[in-house]
Amino acid sequence: MNPDVRIVPMSPAHIPALAKLEKCCFSVPWSEAGLSEELLNPIAVFLVAQREGEVLGYVGMHHLLDEGNIINVAVFPEHRRKGVASSLLFSLVRYGIENGLARLTLEVRPSNTGAVALYESFGFEQVGRRRGFYSKPPEDGLVMVKKL
């Protein structure tokens, strides 16, 4: 965990930086419009990591009944391996415990070994695969679950 990093709810002011982050991280990035829709989505829990106003990364989750499905995690390349994603995931775990969630789930590319290592370090377990979950390039999705 990095004590200088603040975790705050996503707000309209974050959207341009987050769209830039999406473009730099993913082959099918979320647009500003897609991210803005989540500001109005009652099941969305989107958190931003920032330091002195600079956006470092973010995480997005949908809270459905007793399950949280993590849909986005990304950190700008120059801020990686400094505990930013860990701080974001820690905040989601705390949200889950405080709100009575039974588990957190996510999908990840098996080839994304860094992300898989991050999730395993948080106690997520591999429970299955979704065939053809990803495009550009096509790849199955590894399903991971953390019980709370």
Ligand SMILES: CC(C)(COP(=O)(O)OP(=O)(O)OC[C@H]1O[C@@H](n2cnc3c(N)ncnc32)[C@H](O)[C@@H]1OP(=O)(O)O)[C@@H](O)C(=O)NCCC(=O)NCCS
């Ligand atoms: C995956 C990602 C979010 C990790 O963010 P991060 O802030 O660098 O992660 P952290 O610093 O909190 O890493 C915590 C631990 O996870 C593991 N980890 C994270 N990135 C790793 C990598 N590239 N290779 C191996 N292990 C890694 C390590 O165990 C690390 O601890 P350590 O640095 O003490 O060894 C970031 O690399 C990223 O944005 N990647 C592009 C987008 C992406 O792939 N998102 C996930 C989609 S499912």
